[in-house]
Amino acid sequence: MSHRLPPLNGLRAFEASARHLSFKTAARELGVTPGAVSQQVKNLEGTLGVNLFRRLPRGLLLTEVGSAYLPELSRAFRIISKSTEAVAPALTNRKLQIGVSEKLSQYLPANWPKCCVDLLSHVTRPIKANDPELVRSGEIDGLLLLERIHTRGLSNEAVASICDQGTDRNIFFVCSIGLAGCSQSRALVSSLVDTFSEPVANASFADNERD
């Protein structure tokens, strides 16, 4: 029996937006721009012929239809998610969701991490982020910054260095202790080292930054 299905990516966009009641935050979760989410949801509404959200100037409200739809979709996605985990334990070698600071992203190659051999099998495309709370909350797995910041309880290592307007600056990798040194982290770190070609000397550097 074949299924009648609306556009699946639109559903995913809707599900995330509805959980956050925000295209903006949904976009961050999905790793795309808010405009993309807005378009996906709009397209979904178009094919369904109903409105799922009421758009407010500062956010979203679910319509009645939307709130009837959401839990079902969440359930379906949860089934997919769980059964996928069960079926492909290889995914526990899952890709890490990485955050990169605005500043640092200017120094990364245009379509990093795609440009690094094999790196995309270890990390997803990064979102813009500065906040280690995102790591604590599990929203992202790791964070790359140009400054050392206050990260009690999190691993925070200088992993490479770049030259910014004549002065050397370190790249710091923030992640949970448990993730430090896992294969994905190692792949990430060594790709950064390669990219910026000069491995960081070991003990000196890490401390010339403010919090």
Add this chain to the structure above:
Amino acid sequence: MSHRLPPLNGLRAFEASARHLSFKTAARELGVTPGAVSQQVKNLEGTLGVNLFRRLPRGLLLTEVGSAYLPELSRAFRIISKSTEAVAPALTNRKLQIGVSEKLSQYLPANWPKCCVDLLSHVTRPIKANDPELVRSGEIDGLLLLERIHTRGLSNEAVASICDQGTDRNIFFVCSIGLAGCSQSRALVSSLVDTFSEPVANASFADNERD
């Protein structure tokens, strides 16, 4: 809580292929070419890191992993499908306008579809038609034929078989992808199956037709 989801279109391709145990027939259901389905599934297997099918020279076999995965996915898709119908009734309350080929109409009961219980609440009385362009243009919703025809971008499935002068022939149902599997289509198909009393097996003989 965000979901870690594999490529959704790949999942749909896998689910259809697994039901049919054939990329070729799945492709018809999905309205694309077999190559496209093959690619989607392969890509899915790649991101999962496991094989879902064993490819035989003449068809497919589910791997252990694949057969554990299939029922869960079917369940998820069914949830999506049902909740979508519930949520967008505008799309589902409408009777489908059906076309039937001259040839086939000779084999249908005299006052079909009136003779089939409940079918008239799902489809209107059919017009005579052969041309899938009418489906593309939206002039009709579905087309019943005795031959497989070229229908790029449309679903085209063998749904029942009749005996025509000693030889078995299939009845093909052409409709837009979006309409495949909707409640009306299901009602139509199952009434045909009932009428001609011999359900069509899924992968085997539905395919000895050329386009």
Add this chain to the structure above:
DNA sequence: TTAATGGCTTAGAATTTCTAATTCATGACG
């Protein structure tokens, strides 16, 4: 040995999806 079948592969085309930039409406605040 020949024909047919169904999956695989590949380049390039077609389509979808995304980004980046701008616009708009609202609410907060001095």
Add this chain to the structure above:
DNA sequence: CGTCATGAATTAGAAATTCTAAGCCATTAA
């Protein structure tokens, strides 16, 4: 009131994905 900041809507064009078409291969059947 102005001025800002926020978040959604809307574009054109770029980027990425997905599809087709055509040829290949191994297998089966006649």
